[in-house]
Amino acid sequence: MAEIGSSAFRKSSIVSVTVPSGVKTIGDSAFRECENLSSVTVSEGVETIVQNAFRACKSLSSIVLPASIEEVGASAFFQCTAMTSAAFAPGSKRVRLGENLFTQCYYLMRVTLPKSIDCISNGMFQNCLMLPGVSIPQGAESIGMSAFASCSAFTAVVIPDSVETIGMAAFASCPLENIYFTGTKEQWNSIGKSADTMQAVSKAQIHYNYVPAPAPDPDEGDDNDNNNGDNSGGGTGDGDNPGSGGNGGGNNPGNGGGQQSEQMPFAKGKTFTVGQFTYKVTKAGAEAELTTSKSTASKVTIQTVTGTDGVKYKVTSIGAKAMQNNRQMTSLTIGADVKKIGKSAFNGCRKLGKVKIKSKKLSSVGKQAFKGTKSGMKVKVPSKQLKKYRKMLKKAGIKVKQVTK
Incomplete structure (x- = not known):
């Protein structure tokens, strides 16, 4: 079976599903409105998730997508209101991400995007009320309209120097405090921005020439807020020193030693x-x-x-x-x-x-x-x-x- 057909399990009472490696495509609305579906395993080999595939699966709490994924269609996880984390496994492919992909995933708090994407699409994270921030990977060329609109906990974002335009209302109603930009001030100023976007980003502190921390493997560890690894700092004090272990300087927060629990700076209160x-x-x-x-x-x-x-x-x-x-x-x-x-x-x-x-x-x-x-x-x-x-x-x-x- 190379494909799970359109609406194949729509509104069914299915609780868990494993999509086998032989399947290449998960069809339009294949699992849409399966309100009891709480566990989904997508095996390596699956390449395409078509629009609305898991839309309104209101018990689905997390998803990890394999490195074989090439495209995830519009609204694939729209209104997955219990989802707290979403991650793409490390891979070399450039992934196309559809509009409104995670819209109204109200409790989404942690996202690991693919290593390479074409853009942050229109409305991609709109109304993700608990999302504190996102690290946008190098290669993304645009941030779409209303991409992060009404993300009321959204305080920080990593933006690569590959971005050329930021759309209207991209950060509307976001309490944005810090922007970590991988390019220079001149490159930042050259990005096309709508008037409302310019106003939104003017309230944030912009850190130029930022070097992102290495991405974690989403299959390792858990989603605990505290990562009690070996990173206890490397400061110069005697005895027990909760000191500095990074090598950043100036506006570059740096790459500290030890396992990284997230790809971007922590939000206030973390x-x-x-x-x-x-x-x-x-x-x-x-x-x-x-x-x-x-x-x-x-x-x-x-x-x-x-x-x-x-x-x-x-x-x-x-x-x-x-x-x-x-x-x-x-x-x-x-x-x-x-x-x-x-x-x-x-x-x-x-x-x-x-x-x-x-x-x-x-x-x-x-x-x-x-x-x-x-x-x-x-x-x-x-x-x-x-x-x-x-x-x-x-x-x-x-x-x-x-x-x-």
């Missing part, structure tokens, strides 16, 4: 774990807060960290109770980007006797942040901030005489 430290993104692709730690090291440095997305994040805040009751830490270095230390952040760290604050930007220290630390603990701060920091740290449980420059 959490990730590096080594014994967990962070929450406070500014997409740029800044994060240290929220919790399971560190058992005696010496800890808090500074820029490379996330599991391969992007460098400045650690600008230390959350409330982030390292409370740590019984092993004796020495702490707080990096130059930290602006805020939360309430009880280091409360009960009774062996902590030495703190060095490198930051000149510190604006607040929460109550009891250092209460219960070692008696006589010494705190070293930048000389020009001595008076200001003494006042702030006094409220946190540190005596004035303990703070020196």
Whole structure:
């Protein structure tokens, strides 16, 4: 059987299906409105998925398409309202993607596109309300009309320098914060954009000459938000250092070491774990807060960290109770980007006797942040901030005489 015919199983009560390798084409509306269909396996060898093939399969939660796929037709997964992830297996073929492909997949949160596509088609991700961002592969020549319209969680996008036009309303009603463009500023300015698109992108920060992180294999691992791999940073602090492991510079977020869990920078609110430290993104692709730690090291440095997305994040805040009751830490270095230390952040760290604050930007220290630390603990701060920091740290449980420059 080379083809599953048009409407072959439409509105049936089928729960799961495996499309065998001998099938080359899944026909128009073949599984359309199979509302109980929750599991679909498409075998290597399938080349074409025709329009509406899985439209309104409202129990289908994920899909992985094989490297043999050459074309996916319009609205193939339209209104798959339970779908949370969609991925194309790595392959060398250029894949044609139809219009409204994932429209109204309200819970779609993770997408891995083919290595090569012709375009982001009209309405391709329209009304994907939970989608935080997409990495568009090199080779795509256009972003169609309303491609990401009304994606209310969409804060970041990777756009290749192969793109020549961005259509009307492509990012309409998107809270777009960061655009990662693989070309130069001059190339970006040469892209044809409608007036409303120019207004939408003007609100975002554009990072030029971006180098995308390597794409993951969608068959490996799971969809957990936190990737607890071997990427624990490679900073220069002593002991347990949740530091930087990337090699990016300037506006290039860089490619960090370790397994990448996504192809693009994390959206605001995303959490990730590096080594014994967990962070929450406070500014997409740029800044994060240290929220919790399971560190058992005696010496800890808090500074820029490379996330599991391969992007460098400045650690600008230390959350409330982030390292409370740590019984092993004796020495702490707080990096130059930290602006805020939360309430009880280091409360009960009774062996902590030495703190060095490198930051000149510190604006607040929460109550009891250092209460219960070692008696006589010494705190070293930048000389020009001595008076200001003494006042702030006094409220946190540190005596004035303990703070020196």
